[in-house]
Amino acid sequence: MSATQATQKDPVLVVLQLTGGNDYLNTVIPYNNGLYKDNRKAVGIADSDMLHLDQAHAIPSYMAPLKKFWDDDKLAIMHGVGYLDSPRSHFRSMDIWHTCEAEKVGTEGWLGRVVREFDPKKENVVTAVSFGPCLFRALAVPNVPVACVSGPLEQYGFLPSIRDQAQRLKVLETFSHMYQPIEGSGVMEYLGTTGLDGLKGADILKVAPGRYKSTVNYPNTTIAQKLKGVAQVHLAGLGTRVFYCDHGSFDSHAGQAPLHAGLWTAVTEGLEAFMADLKEHNASDNVIVLMFSEFGRRVRDNGSGTDHGAAGATFVLGDKVKGGHYGEYPSLDANKLVQGDLNPSMDFRSIYSTILDKWLGLNPAPIVNGTYEKPAFLH
Amino acid sequence: MANQDDIALMAHLMRRAGFGATRDELEARVAKGYDATVEELLNPETQPPVDPYVLLRHQPAALLPGGQPPMGNVNYMYYLVNTKRPLEEKMALFWHSVFATGNSKVDNYDQLLEQIDLFRKNGMGNYRDLLLKIAKNPTMLFWLDNNQNHGTAVNENWGRELLELFSLGAGNYTEVDVREASRAFTGWTFETKLPRLPYGRFPWKFEYRPEDHDDGEKEFLGHKGNLNGEDIINIVVQQPACAKFICRHLYNFFVADEPQVPAWPIEPPRDPQAIETLMHAFRHSKCEMKPVLRALFMSDFFKNARYQHLKSPAEVVVGTLRIVGGYELPKPGYGELSMQPAYMGQDLLNPPSVEGWHTGKEWINSGSLMSRINFVASQIGNPDLPGVQAIINRLKAQGTKTPQQLVDNCLDLLGPVEVGAGTKKELTDQAKSWGEIRWENDADRQNAARRAAEMLQLIAATREYQFG
Secondary structure (H helix, E strand, O other): OHHHHHHHHOOOEEEEEEOOOOOOOOOOOOOOOOOHHHHOOOOOOOOEEEOOOOOOOEEEHHHHHEEEEHHOOOOEEEEEEEEEOOOOOOHHHHHHHHHOOOOOOOOOOOOHHHHHHOOOOOOOOOOOEEEEOOOOOHHHHOOOOOOOOOOHHHHHHOOOOOOHHHHHHHHHHHHHHHOOOOOOHHHHHHHHHHHOOOOOHHHHHHHHHHHHHOOOOOOHHHHHHHHHHHHHHHHOOOOEEEEEEEEEEEOOOOOHHHHHHHHHHHHHHHHHHHHHHHOOOOOOOOEEEEEOOOOOEEEOOOOOOOEEOOEEEEEEOOOOEEEOOOOOOOOHHHHOOEEEOOOOOHHHHHHHHHHHHHHOOOOOHHHHOOOOOOOOOOO | OOOHHHHHHHHHHHHOOOOOOOOOHHHHHHHHOHHHHHHHHHHHHHHOOOOOOHHHHHHHHHHOOOOOHHHHHHHHHHEEEEEEOHHHHHHHHHHHHEEEOOOHOOOHHHHHHHHHHHHHHHOOOOOHHHHHHOOHHHHHHHHHHHHHOOOOOOOOOOHHHHHOOOOOOOOOOOOHHHHHHHHHOOOOOOOOOOOOOOOEEEEOOEEHHHHOOOOOOEEEEEEEEEHHHHHHHHHHOOOOOHHHHHHHHHHHOOOOOOOHHOOOOOOOOOOOHHHHHHHHHHHHOOOEEEHHHHHHHOOOHHHHHOOOOOOOHHHHHHHHHHOOOOOOOOEEEEEEEEHHHHHHOOOOOOOOOOOOOHHHHHHHHHHHHHHHHHHHHHHHOOOOOOOHHHHHHHHHOOOOOOOOHHHHHHHHHHHOOOOOOHHHHHHHHHHHHHHOOOOOOHHHHHHHHHHHHHHHHHHHOOHHHEEE
C-alpha cells in the first residue's frame, strides 16, 4: 500500500432531505422561458430577485450561497428527477425515494443496505448517524444500528431527562448491565443487543462536541444546527460514513413566496457554514452532500402557492463534484406535461447509482434494486 | 386494601382492553370486581363519550384537519387519552390495524377520522355488519380503488384485500374468487370528490351506481348467481377460515404476539386451543364481537398472558399519558405529542400499507427503542405531572425507606411491572448506591422525590417495561 493510499480518507455521504416537495421551477428557474412567467403569475420570481447561473438558468437571490458553489464548479444540478407514475403523495413518494421500490412497499432502506455493506459485523455502531425526529426509512434495515440524534448532540443518548450528569452516568451504567443480551432468549436478546448498540453509539458520539473547535459561526436555524452536528461527528473521526438530516416543510400550497425564501435561506446558509467548517479543518475533500426532495410542484401556480407535482431537481455538492447541469430540464409545454406536472426525465436511482459506484465503491444494483444510468457528476 | 394479585390482574386487563389505568382507578375497579369491569368495558354506552366540542374550543384546526399532519393526529390522540370507554377505543385501534387505511393516499384526515369513528361505533357489534359498512366506506373505497372498479373494467384491489387481509387470509380462495368478488363490487363507489377550497373539504358519500354494476352470473367460493357485494360478504363470513383469521388477529392484538400476518398460512398459532375457543364464540354468536371479546377476557389463556405482548407505540404513548395525567386538554405541544407514536414507528392514521403495521419484535429498532424509552422517561420522571405526584405520594404514604422498598414499590406502582432476577438486582444495586431515603423535612422529601423519579425512569427503561 502506498503512502497516499494509506492516508486516504474514507468517502463520506451527507444526505439533506428537503421534506414536503420542493418547487423545482422556483429553485432552478428557466428564466428565459415565457411559459415560466405565464404559469407563475402569483409565485414567479422577479428578474431582479434572481441570480443567473448561465444563459438559461437562475436561482432565487435567497439561495445566494449556492451560487458560490456553482461558480467554483462544485455544484451538480440534476434535472427532471423522479420516476414513472409519480403518486404525488408525500408519504408514498418519500417511501419510494427511501426504499427504491416504486412498485411495492419496500422493507429495507437504501442507506441501511449501505451501512450493512460497510459494517456487516456491526463493529462500528456510528457508521450511520441521523439527525432527525426518528429513524428515516432510508436508514431502516432490521439489525442495522443507526444512531438517531433527535436533539442537541450533547444530550444524545438514553435518559437525557435525568439532568444531573453524574447521576445519569450511574443510571446508564445500570442500564448497560440490565441490557446484557442472553443468547437464545429471543425477543429479550434482540432488545438487549439493540439497547446496547444505542448505548455504545451514544458513548462514542458524546466525545464529538468536546473535540470540536472552530471559528465558523453557524446560523441559529434548525438545519444549520443539524449540519453543525454532522460536522462535529465527522471531524471527531469516528468512522461515520453516512449522515442524514432533514429540513422542511417545503409543502408550499399557499403563501409560497415567504415560505420558500425562508427555508432556502436557512438551508443554503447552513451549507455555506458547514462547507467552510470542513474546509477550515481540511476535512472537506472526502465529503459530498446529496440534497433531494420527494417531488417537484405543479407547473401552474394556484394563486398563492403550488400543488404537488412530479419531476424535481436534485443537487450534489462537494470538492470532488464536477459542477454543471445533468440531464434535461423537462419541457414546460402544455402538451408535454403529465397532469399539469413536469415529466421526469431522470430516475432518482441513477443518482444513487453514481454515488454508490463512484463515491462509496459499492455495487449499486442490489442496493437500488436494478441497473440505472450513471450520470458522471463526480471527479 | 386490594389484594396484589387482583391489582396485577386488573392492571393487565386495563393495559390490554384499554390503555392502562392509574392506581386509583385500578383499586376502584378491583372493588367492583373483574367480571363487572369486563362487562362495563363491553358496554361502553354506560360511560360518557369524549366531548368533541372541548377539542373544537381548544384546537379548532383539529376538527376538520385536512391532509396535513399533525392536526389529524391531535384529534385522534385527544380521544385516545381522554376516552372513558377504553375498550371501544381499543377496538377502534384494532380495526384500524386490520382495515389499515392511510393518509399517504387518502390525503384527507377528515375522512380517516370519520373511518375511526365508524370503528368506534361498530367495532364491538357484528363483524358481518362492520364488513358491509367498511365496504361502503368512501375512504376505504378510495384507498383500495373501488371507485375505479367498473362493470366494463374490473379493478381487483378491494376484492383481493377483502379476502386476503380483511376476512379469510391468503390460501383460502382462488384467483377466480378474487375476480368474481371484484365483479360483485362493481358500481360501489362514492360521490365525486369536491375540491377543498374555499370552504374546506366536502365529506365523501357512498354511492351505488347500478349502471356501472356487472349483473352477470358469478361463481364465488362455490356459490353461483347474480351476486352483489353484500352476497359476497355473507358468503365470506360463513367460511371457517374467516372465524380463524379474525380470532387470530384478536389473539395477536389482545393476548400474545403471533408471527406477522403473512406467515400465518405457514406458522401454526401460538395457542391453537385459545383460537378454537374464540372461534367457537364467533361462530356461535353469528359474528357478534362482544361474546368473542367476553370469552377472551374471561379466559385463562388471557389472564395468564401477562407481559407476553410487546407494547405498540400507541400503547406506549397513550398508556404513559393516561398514567401521568395533565393531558386532558389540548395545549401547546400537543401536536408534537401526537406525533410520538410515529417517531416510534406507528404513524396513526397513516399505516405503511394496507397490510397495516408489523407488530411484536418488529416495533423495535435502534431509533424506536431510544424514542420509546426517552419519551416515557421524560414523562414519568417529571414530578410536576399529577400522576407522577400521585405515585410519589403513595411511596411516601407507604413509608418507603430502604433501597429494596424503593425498587419494589416503584415496580408495583408502575404496573405492577414484573422483572427478571437480573434486572431486579441491577435496580436494587442502583437504589443501594443512593442509600436509604427519608421524608422527614423538605430537603429530604425533595431528595426522595428525585430518587423516586429516577427509579421510575430506570424502570421505564428496562426491557421488561417494553412489554405490556
